[in-house]
Amino acid sequence: MSVAQAVKLAKVNVFPMYPITPATHIAEEISKMVANGEINTEVITVESEHSALSAAMGSIASGARTFTTTSSQGLALMFEILPIISGNRLPMVMAVANRALSAPINIWNDHSDAVSCRDQGWIQLWVESSQEALDATIQAFKISEDLSVQLPVMVNLDGFTLSHVFEPVDVPEQKKVDSFLPEFAPVNILDPKNPKTFGPIAFPNVYMEFRKDLDDAMLASEAVIEKANKDFAKIFNRSYGDGLLDLYKMEDAEFAIIGMGSLCGTARSVIDKLRKEKKKVGLIRLRTLRPFPKARLLKACKNLKALAVIDRHVSYGFEGPLLTDVRSAFFEEKKRPFINGFIAGLGGRDITEQHLQKALELAMQEKQGEWLF
Amino acid sequence: MVVLTINGLEEFEGFASGHNACSGCLEALVLRHVIKASGPNTIAVSATGCMEVISTGFPQTSWQIPWIHSAFENASAVASGIDAALKALGKRENVNIIVFGGDGATFDIGFQSLSGAMERGHKFLYIVTDNEAYANTGVQRSSATFPFANTTTTPAGKKSSGKLEPKKPLDLIMAAHGIPYIATATPANALDISRKVKKALSINAPTLLHVLSPCVKSWGYAGPNGVDLARLAIQTRVFPLMEIEKGVLTFTQKVEKQNARPVEEYLMPQNRFKHLTPDLTRKIQEYVNARYEFLESIEGKKAFDVLY
Numbered sequence: 247m248s249v250a251q252a253v254k255l256a257k258v259n260v261f262p263m264y265p266i267t268p269a270t271h272i273a274e275e276i277s278k279m280v281a282n283g284e285i286n287t288e289v290i291t292v293e294s295e296h297s298a299l300s301a302a303m304g305s306i307a308s309g310a311r312t313f314t315t316t317s318s319q320g321l322a323l324m325f326e327i328l329p330i331i332s333g334n335r336l337p338m339v340m341a342v343a344n345r346a347l348s349a350p351i352n353i354w355n356d357h358s359d360a361v362s363c364r365d366q367g368w369i370q371l372w373v374e375s376s377q378e379a380l381d382a383t384i385q386a387f388k389i390s391e392d393l394s395v396q397l398p399v400m401v402n403l404d405g406f407t408l409s410h411v412f413e414p415v416d417v418p419e420q421k422k423v424d425s426f427l428p429e430f431a432p433v434n435i436l437d438p439k440n441p442k443t444f445g446p447i448a449f450p451n452v453y454m455e456f457r458k459d460l461d462d463a464m465l466a467s468e469a470v471i472e473k474a475n476k477d478f479a480k481i482f483n484r485s486y487g488d489g490l491l492d493l494y495k496m497e498d499a500e501f502a503i504i505g506m507g508s509l510c511g512t513a514r515s516v517i518d519k520l521r522k523e524k525k526k527v528g529l530i531r532l533r534t535l536r537p538f539p540k541a542r543l544l545k546a547c548k549n550l551k552a553l554a555v556i557d558r559h560v561s562y563g564f565e566g567p568l569l570t571d572v573r574s575a576f577f578e579e580k581k582r583p584f585i586n587g588f589i590a591g592l593g594g595r596d597i598t599e600q601h602l603q604k605a606l607e608l609a610m611q612e613k614q615g616e617w618l619f
Numbered sequence: 620m621v622v623l624t625i626n627g628l629e630e631f632e633g634f635a636s637g638h639n640a641c642s643g644c645l646e647a648l649v650l651r652h653v654i655k656a657s658g659p660n661t662i663a664v665s666a667t668g669c670m671e672v673i674s675t676g677f678p679q680t681s682w683q684i685p686w687i688h689s690a691f692e693n694a695s696a697v698a699s700g701i702d703a704a705l706k707a708l709g710k711r712e713n714v715n716i717i718v719f720g721g722d723g724a725t726f727d728i729g730f731q732s733l734s735g736a737m738e739r740g741h742k743f744l745y746i747v748t749d750n751e752a753y754a755n756t757g758v759q760r761s762s763a764t765f766p767f768a769n770t771t772t773t774p775a776g777k778k779s780s781g782k783l784e785p786k787k788p789l790d791l792i793m794a795a796h797g798i799p800y801i802a803t804a805t806p807a808n809a810l811d812i813s814r815k816v817k818k819a820l821s822i823n824a825p826t827l828l829h830v831l832s833p834c835v836k837s838w839g840y841a842g843p844n845g846v847d848l849a850r851l852a853i854q855t856r857v858f859p860l861m862e863i864e865k866g867v868l869t870f871t872q873k874v875e876k877q878n879a880r881p882v883e884e885y886l887m888p889q890n891r892f893k894h895l896t897p898d899l900t901r902k903i904q905e906y907v908n909a910r911y912e913f914l915e916s917i918e919g920k921k922a923f924d925v926l927y
Contacts, residue, residue: 259707262700288703292696293735300693300732304664304700307687310707312700330689436685436701438660438714445688446675 248376248415249315249341249403250275252383254285255423256339259310259430262290262301266320267353268405269343273315295320299327299340306336307444309435311387313338317405318345321359325366331398332367332460334445337390337432339383340368341401343409344507344558346593354594355405357506357558361535361567367460369399369467370535372506377415378486379403384418385474385489388427395467397460404508406594422481468537490539492531493546495521499528500549501610504572505556506532509590509597513556516602527606532568540575547576550583552609556602558591569615586615595619627810629655633663633684639673643842645806645849646670646748646832650719652809653746653828656816659684661715662701666694666724669755670748692728694718695736695745702741715820716743722763723753726787737796737825740927744819745827747789750834758837762787765857766906767899768891770837775894785906793827794863797926800826802862802871805849806833811871815862824927831858839890851885856911866923868914882907 249272253261261280263273279285288310292298298314305312316324321342331338342360346352360370371386373379379401386399403409434442448456468490475489486492492510495517496502503513510531520527530546530553532539547553557566564570569587576582588605591597601618608615633654640647650670654661663686665671671688674681689697698718705711720729725747733745752770753759759772764782769775773782793801800822802815812830819826831852833845840848852858853872856879860871882904886892895903 260700260703262696262703286707288707290699290703290739292699293731293738297693297696297699297732297735300689300696301700301703303689304687304697304702305704306700308662308701308704308708308710310704312704326690327693436662436687438662438685441683441685443675443680443682443686445671446677446680447672448677452677 247271247275248380249383249401250279251415251417252380253287253313254279255418255420256311256313256384256387256427257285258287258313260288260290260302260305260312262292262298262305262314264292264295264298264316264320266295266317268345268409269315269317269320269341271409272341272343295323296327299324299331302338303327303331303334303336306338306432307334307436309430309432311430313340315341315343317343318347318359321363322347325363328363328366328368330445333456335396335460335463336398337396338398339386339390339401340398341379341383341403343405344402345405352593353405355407356592356594357402358592360400360402361559363400364536364567367397367464369397369464369471369537370402371399372402372533372535373408374492374508374510374531376408376411376413377484379408380415380417381478381482381484381486384423384427385478388474389467389470391430391432392470393433395463395470397463397467402507407508418482426478426481464537468539471534486533487531488542490534491542491546492533494529494531496528496530496546498526498549500526500551501606502528502530502547502550503554503556503602503606504530504532504568506535506568507558509556509558509602512597512599513602516599516606519599520603520606538571538575543572543575544579547583552584552612554605554609554615555585555587556590556597556605557587560589584609584612586613588615588618590618625809628652628813629658631655631658633659633661633682634674635681635683638681639676640669641835643835643845645845646750646834647673648806649746649748649812649830649832652806652812653717653816654684656813657715657717657820660713661717662687664688664694664698664701664716664718666718666720666729667691668721668724670719670721672755691724693732694720694724694729695732698743699736699739699741702743718743718745720745720747721755722747722749722751723761726763726789727761734796737793737798741825742823743825744816745825747827747829748832749829750832750837752834752837754834754837763789767895767903769894770891780899781894790829790863794866794923797924798825798827799865799925799927800824800862801829803829803831803858803860805831805853805858805860807846807849807853811860837891840888844888848885848888851880854880855882855885856907857882857885859911859914861914863923866921866925867919868917868922870918876908
């Protein structure tokens with residue numbers, strides 16, 4: 247519902263949608279607002295997620311602010327269109343209520359759907375609360391539509407844990423949102439008065455240049471994400487770390503956990519508990535998987551002795567993908583913390599305080615990570 | 620320079636020459652005639668295929684109207700998004716949306732998104748340029764491939780006579796969707812294409828024009844003969860020229876059985892049929908007769924419910 251409120255506040259023009267658990271609540275809520283005349287959004291009830299993202303592409307290219315939402319198998323079906331939207335530099339926002347991938351079929355939360363789509367040129371924001379889901383969705387449009395970025399943004403919220411939860415949320419005033427997020431003003435659109443070609447074929451002599459531009463834009467988005475977070479704070483008095491990393495009790499921490507999404511709420515309790523025992527522990531909540539804020543991470547960890555990485559996904563045959571990213575970030579550092587990785591919370595398995603405390607303790611003892619069943 | 624134009628065709632050119640289509644490509648000719656008829660206030664969507672490849676090698680483009688390409692199977696969904704966006708922005712009036720898809724993109728991989736867009740009643744004209752194979756990837760079989768045609772995935776050999784299944788009846792399937800206008804055409808008659816495109820675009824609903832597009836590469840004929848083959852397809856009753864308007868089928872050019880030319884005349888000039896025995900040719904004649912007789916049986920009647 248909080249995401250639907252953000253869609254309303256962002257004055258989304260077009261919402262192509264296909265229902266899938268646990269993202270359906272968002273679609274139902276937007277449909278209700280349209281039915282009651284609260285918003286003027288054109289809803290397209292397409293026949294598949296593949297068509298949802300394809301219709302989104304046609305819509306953005308026509309100059310309409312566009313939003314869609316999905317989960318799990320739906321995101322997998324959309325996969326083909328993910329790099330086509332980013333490759334054409336079309337800004338849009340998609341909320342993903344993260345859910346495990348089949349098989350066995352499972353409707354509950356983990357991060358395998360979105361993390362599997364990591365390398366397709368979409369900025370990935372990962373939120374911790376319903377309030378952040380709302381705020382991040384509004385910020386996502388601002389980031390996506392920035393002329394130095396022009397990339398689609400995926401707002402990831404944990405399925406059920408965040409998509410089906412009731413908690414009080416502060417809904418910003420429309421006027422304030424309007425001052426934060428101006429009307430969508432794309433440079434290139436499908437316009438008979440100024441005809442342009444979208445989606446041409448690029449031969450080997452130019453394809454790499456297109457991809458380099460995309461990579462540059464993704465890297466440049468780091469500053470834009472930070473600015474969106476700052477500007478948002480000025481108007482709404484709320485911010486999320488520096489926009490990319492959300493640090494908790496890291497100032498003097500020697501040991502830390504890094505993870506994404508709602509598990510960080512549980513991690514905060516663990517940190518508080520261990521702090522009472524005078525242990526110098528902290529939390530790094532990664533808010534953007536891509537762009538990956540490497541320099542910020544290194545800076546945040548400069549006094550760290552050990553870091554436990556929690557992955558809610560596995561790269562089968564190797565390790566958790568976040569562990570790989572984090573280890574890679576530290577590779578060239580002379581002084582680096584001991585890093586271990588944990589696979590946790592697959593297919594809706596609870597991640598408990600005990601799990602995270604164990605992960606921290608194993609990190610403190612410089613022992614290898616494991617699957618936290 | 621004196622520019623000669625066929626009386627009745629528009630002078631507007633939205634699809635520039637200089638593209639990379641094969642010499643004698645009729646699909647490109649069809650595109651040109653469709654866009655001439657639709658005029659400059661048109662947004663075109665192409666599915667992946669020959670026409671997208673030959674017309675947009677970056678940094679060049681043949682498209683002098685706004686054009687977008689996404690993927691193979693989703694052109695109808697992209698068009699749905701354009702339709703909704705223009706409505707949302709109050710810019711839908713007086714803009715034509717035309718989708719171009721080959722037979723693979725339409726009969727096969729894009730069939731779901733086409734069906735979905737038709738069911739939702741999006742206003743656009745879908746043009747299927749049907750060359751009866753995946754020509755772009757090297758002439759593989761599609762569900763639009765004509766029976767007994769030799770393709771690279773249904774090669775005629777000692778134990779096989781080519782593609783063994785009938786052609787998917789796309790026009791009738793689309794008519795069963797309840798859309799108000801479906802028509803067929805060939806590049807043998809540019810005026811007929813023009814008239815049908817204009818009629819389709821005047822209707823406030825989804826419409827479809829199925830254009831048989833002889834392909835030099837897939838069909839195997841001498842370059843200049845494509846238009847003759849398209850004409851023969853009509854005269855042999857292989858490709859019925861018709862309109863299904865508000866659920867009623869009418870022949871644009873009806874070919875009575877006694878006036879029909881034998882299918883051999885259409886089949887023989889094409890390499891894809893050179894393996895045919897007299898027995899197989901007879902089977903094709905029977906197949907063609909039966910299909911045409913079925914269409915005759917519903918001619919002039921309200922055969923389909925119209926929902927839009």
